[in-house]
Amino acid sequence: MTTVIKNGTIVTADLTYKADVLVEGGRITAIGPDLKGDETLDATGCYVMPGGIDPHTHLEMPFMGTYSSDDFESGTRAALAGGTTMVVDFALPSPGQGLLDALKMWDNKSTRANCDYSFHMAVTWWGEQVFDEMPRVVARGINTFKHFMAYKGALMVNDDEMFAAFRRCAEIGAIPLVHAENGDVVAELQAKLLAEGNNGPEAHAYSRPAEVEGEATNRAIMIADMAGVPLYVVHVSSEDAHEAIRRARSLGRRVWGEPLIQHLTLDDSEYRHPDWDHAARRVMSPPFRDRKHQDSLWAGLASGSLSVVATDHCAFTTEQKRYGLGDFTRIPNGTGGLEDRMPMLWTHGVNTGRLTMNEFVAATSTNSAKILNMYPRKGAILVGADADIVVWDPKKSKTITAATQQSAIDYNVFEGKEVTGLPRFTLTRGKVAIHDGEVRTEEGHGQFVAREPSGAV
Amino acid sequence: MTTVIKNGTIVTADLTYKADVLVEGGRITAIGPDLKGDETLDATGCYVMPGGIDPHTHLEMPFMGTYSSDDFESGTRAALAGGTTMVVDFALPSPGQGLLDALKMWDNKSTRANCDYSFHMAVTWWGEQVFDEMPRVVARGINTFKHFMAYKGALMVNDDEMFAAFRRCAEIGAIPLVHAENGDVVAELQAKLLAEGNNGPEAHAYSRPAEVEGEATNRAIMIADMAGVPLYVVHVSSEDAHEAIRRARSLGRRVWGEPLIQHLTLDDSEYRHPDWDHAARRVMSPPFRDRKHQDSLWAGLASGSLSVVATDHCAFTTEQKRYGLGDFTRIPNGTGGLEDRMPMLWTHGVNTGRLTMNEFVAATSTNSAKILNMYPRKGAILVGADADIVVWDPKKSKTITAATQQSAIDYNVFEGKEVTGLPRFTLTRGKVAIHDGEVRTEEGHGQFVAREPSGAV
Amino acid sequence: MTTVIKNGTIVTADLTYKADVLVEGGRITAIGPDLKGDETLDATGCYVMPGGIDPHTHLEMPFMGTYSSDDFESGTRAALAGGTTMVVDFALPSPGQGLLDALKMWDNKSTRANCDYSFHMAVTWWGEQVFDEMPRVVARGINTFKHFMAYKGALMVNDDEMFAAFRRCAEIGAIPLVHAENGDVVAELQAKLLAEGNNGPEAHAYSRPAEVEGEATNRAIMIADMAGVPLYVVHVSSEDAHEAIRRARSLGRRVWGEPLIQHLTLDDSEYRHPDWDHAARRVMSPPFRDRKHQDSLWAGLASGSLSVVATDHCAFTTEQKRYGLGDFTRIPNGTGGLEDRMPMLWTHGVNTGRLTMNEFVAATSTNSAKILNMYPRKGAILVGADADIVVWDPKKSKTITAATQQSAIDYNVFEGKEVTGLPRFTLTRGKVAIHDGEVRTEEGHGQFVAREPSGAV
Amino acid sequence: MTTVIKNGTIVTADLTYKADVLVEGGRITAIGPDLKGDETLDATGCYVMPGGIDPHTHLEMPFMGTYSSDDFESGTRAALAGGTTMVVDFALPSPGQGLLDALKMWDNKSTRANCDYSFHMAVTWWGEQVFDEMPRVVARGINTFKHFMAYKGALMVNDDEMFAAFRRCAEIGAIPLVHAENGDVVAELQAKLLAEGNNGPEAHAYSRPAEVEGEATNRAIMIADMAGVPLYVVHVSSEDAHEAIRRARSLGRRVWGEPLIQHLTLDDSEYRHPDWDHAARRVMSPPFRDRKHQDSLWAGLASGSLSVVATDHCAFTTEQKRYGLGDFTRIPNGTGGLEDRMPMLWTHGVNTGRLTMNEFVAATSTNSAKILNMYPRKGAILVGADADIVVWDPKKSKTITAATQQSAIDYNVFEGKEVTGLPRFTLTRGKVAIHDGEVRTEEGHGQFVAREPSGAV
């Protein structure tokens, strides 16, 4: 069975041109004029782009004996509805748990995925077992290792552990990722705020100021430099962190920054909302920032000092959020975004003139594929590439609302936002999962994407 | 007649993969395994890359009634010998001369070119005629206008003229280029140095310090910003200029910087050479700088704050240089480089680990094609693209010497430098111009490449 | 006759201590405990500080055949009422007028001054006469020369003229000052705005964006560096200009920046006021900026990258402002501030914790005295220093209003602002000019203060 | 008994003028023309300046059961010989030792001092006892607390401890000091170098790169900012650390940096010396850096982003250094400098034009007195101030050599350097300790200088 996408304009990270695209066996088999196939998708007036890649999600993440509400099924369904055809999730070992053991758990959860996925492995503790298993994780197709500089007493690793892990990455051709906030200072600020009676969600933002993120980013960059590895900084939310990245890059260092769509488009006034639920639903780390920081992130995308746009999708329900009533430090950290990332970035980036269409593709798809070493299988419209494709209708509008979303979460942080620019069709390895508003996803269609260590290239 | 490049590894700005390339009618007609053609070029052990584009040359440039020694024939022959398959030259109107009139002169000179070429148009004076002719120049396929902030009394335009010209560029979808040095200050410093008896070539460098370049770069960026156009800064030679560009980019402004291979690899100690000829042959503007500035330029290429590598090839002979004996201000400004740009950048960039191969292609070819709006016809290895291809042998070495060069100039500023990484074959629109050391160029084979205004895209 | 200031706390740029101050013959003759004098001023609860120095005023400035409304009498009376005991005004030669000739005019106007004063000389055109007269101006006790980079067609000098004048300053031990805005670009923006029908006062701000100021500041710094002189940048209003100053200072260059009290405390929303008069009265160059720029200026005062706070007092009346009805470019540039500079800076600087009291004294008095080379005769509470003293009552409050001010101008840009911190007494060379709210100034009491060239120190 | 210093030129941090100085009872009792006293010191041709204050010394520091060779007697004798009249040493509690207990040990050692001294208290561990004793230390006249971010396993404190200590400082009006290097990374680099067989003194420098210092400086600044205290960074040796300080200051934060005379004038080539002893004698932390870093430090002194010049004097003998033969990590860290700080800074700062004489006084004396809150008792030439005075002969020259020094150490890191500018006389609280080359120090003359918490001012 062949599918042809006809009459569209192909937009990739570096090209814009008119051509049809032929898909067969899950791959792109031809690009050119006047192609024919068994099934035809009409892309008139649309842009045919590489499907989005969200390099940072947490589906079915464990929390207090339950899980975040979007699992690999609903999460990837939401992704596809918004034009995203691949997610990279995080395998998170418990304290003392082996990496391979944790990986098995994530393997199990991901069997229901509607689109392809890959994993980052987190280094949540340090020891000989972790050291030994790291190359075995790489052998399993995972070349990226996440480190938390915050969440003290839980996921956080210290500088000496991080340096050891980064050096291990260097040896095995893997890339370290960091969640960059100074966990010691955050913990003290949290305790101080609680002691002063500030226990509401607004205190969450007070406990994690931009300075704390900037410092940790700067520190991680130094440690990576000393270890001789590149560095990928997740959820860059502030000018402070971005400045550290820019400064390192200006010295020729290889550092990538990942802003989230939330930080690009929402600000900290959300936490001052009188409704506890409204504010708590926006609790994530780092917290939303003010306008100055937003401007910085957009400029970074335009100039190339920031590389990719993610969501950190971690869909805690209002009920789960309420676990932190009376103590903001117990509000589970995370918001949704998978379904809205691409329409929101198009609306606020391309439609405003901040980003070109090619830069949009780079930021939402191609750069992730390159950095994570799965380009051009992913992130490309090329013959031979996986047929992960979004047919983007730049005229299509909607108002974002939880009422109609695919995500299992009971609210949406973008509730009420108008977007213009939405998928007409989304294809995952050739399968049309979204067809003009109709959801045709197939549970379990998604496959794990193995990624070679970069040193192997 | 078809030609096939077999057994090589294709390296483009964003891909590295094994495939053969089929060429017919001057274009790439197929990329894939096991291709066959009438003629076979063996690329075993080689990289198949887009031919180089030098975005900044001055061939057969008028000087005191004579011309710089490399004309479009010898210049493009030298280019091809070094893997460069296209040059972009500058049409330079005399004071009061119309743009179209000047263009005609450059059209005439370029008929002998061995490879394709395009032009930038210089705005060397300002008036209604220039204003009126600018869109007609664009209609002729030239979307870039060069402005000199130095060479007072000759090519230099003042801020108000430059602002007017930049605004005109904005209206017609063209991009302004600047030679950024403060011409007023240079003129005063020259006079002061001469008055003090400093008339040798070393005084050339003293008269054009990095501060003077940084200032003008900063000024041009502001003027472009006010006019609402992007900006292309030619021959960025210093941290001062690079800092201004970085700062603008960090605010989201669209500014590109072009370092030269000379500034990347040679330093100002050359001007202290006891032999007047040696020093005078290196006289160009901006002058060579010290190590601090070199480090800055390399870091800029790695981080993306600088975009393309050029030569400013302007091959004045020793005899012409001697016109400035006793008065450094009369030494004609310019050096060669066309033949050596790619081997020197590969040797000092890729072989040292500063740049990836893909970044090498971006800097030497693809980025120029994109910025100057001729991508993917040029700068790409894609089906349908012009077959401007270099088959690069990373093991091939030589010692650069004027004795064996194609360039007509009687010396070489890189004399004695060892390079590793050289073309095995160079194809210009399908024609094999360099065949394993043998020169098979064809005078007049080169064609003018028209470039649409960027606004039209 | 002796006067003693009793029971106060002396606050200077680097000391805070309790002592009485004895004044005789216009000078401080003793500092210590339990001093006695013919007249006693009770400073209980007050700070005894060096009288303010406003390094930037335009009293009785010529305009279209009339003059700005505050002359040396009313202007210095206003100054004294606000704790300022010295002003430095600008002698402005007309096109072609000799410097000494202009100086004579300012000598004549200043005879009525109530407090001491000095002059900067402006270089408004360039020629042999100016070159020759500069050392004669220095011999007359004026070691600072102002250059306008804006006001094209009137006061503006070009880069070559400015470079020549700066080099002349270097030779004679004088310091150049600059009004830093790119006059060419301003002129074009003005024409464009008028052509588009934007002729109201809000267009004044649009025509002089911060970028234009930052650029000119950066340029002036480079030119001073090349000329080998320090540089004093007047009315630094933006982060853009401040960044250029900081960057230069971080390289060890000697550059001082002078923010105005207006830019520190008022913002550009003033120009959006519906009342034409309200907006036009705030028209000055550079225009008021937004919050980001204000924060930058305050940080500069705290960190030392900005040195002094001035007013650029140039009191055009509402009637004079209306000359620009229908054409914002004809609105005379200037506002008042002399009377309010110190109370406003104390209220918004010291009372908020941004500045220490010692930093307040440095910014309002001592740093000007040092840079302009009249320290410790001025700017100090030391035995032998001129008895220019303000006895500052940190508890005293008022609401600023034109209705009760000394200034001759018919409005006040700070109208309605509350200030806490006001003079109880102001002494000018020993004479009590302000006595607990009562004005006892003496026309003609003020004398010219000659300042040696810095090279002579 | 009165002493008069006649015919000199007084140079303070902000004044230069001719006057005699009368001293009685250890204090300055008069400043003016034609003073008379029992004893006369002829200052003809000399500058009369506040005696130097070295804010950072380690006299008789414990090491492996012995002590660094200069104790409070020889150390302060060396200080006086070089024009320094006060030292601030560090009380260093052992692990678990109480602060007051440690202070007692330093009280005992310091009884033999020839000049006045004060102490910083080090926070080398954290616990309730330290928390409780901190205000008692302040009550004892010590308002500064030092924190080590390096020396892991020994003096180092972690971020949470440092944050807690900084907050405690904020509560009690004290100022935190930091030794800023990332101790975790240093420890790992040391282990790696040793494992690779790099055990010589040159590996000391490799194990403590500038990046590691820049990172820690940046981190300490953030933590101080969050705690709401100013910060004093000791021994700033690199552009990396200086950049972090500049950046913080540009945001209005109160951060002071202290470069050492060694880092200003010596570079890392010293560690490549073939003689193990030569190199080991220069081992200190941070290590010497290259020219780029030196330029940065000098520019910081000129622009005010760096505040004071110290020595970190810690005089380990060659014999003690040899403890680290075969293992560079065991070489005791420290060099001399007390005797040479002022002549070296004058020679390389004032004589070269980098610093004015007033800036020299500020950097060597007055700024320390102000920051450490003992101004104007110390650091001033004012009536009432302690008569800690150096009469500086700008013409006097010598070649530095261990053979003739006062310091007990058996070598000198400045051996062979020519200096011009030396004390003719040095007075400590009125006593002439250095008299034209003759040493007249008096053991035990020195007294402890209590310093109020800054909050009390």
Ligand SMILES: [Zn+2]
């Ligand atoms: Zn995170």
Ligand SMILES: [Zn+2]
């Ligand atoms: Zn996450």
Ligand SMILES: [Zn+2]
């Ligand atoms: Zn040029």
Ligand SMILES: [Zn+2]
């Ligand atoms: Zn050129």
Ligand SMILES: [Zn+2]
């Ligand atoms: Zn002005």
Ligand SMILES: [Zn+2]
């Ligand atoms: Zn003015």
Ligand SMILES: [Zn+2]
């Ligand atoms: Zn230390």
Ligand SMILES: [Zn+2]
């Ligand atoms: Zn120390």
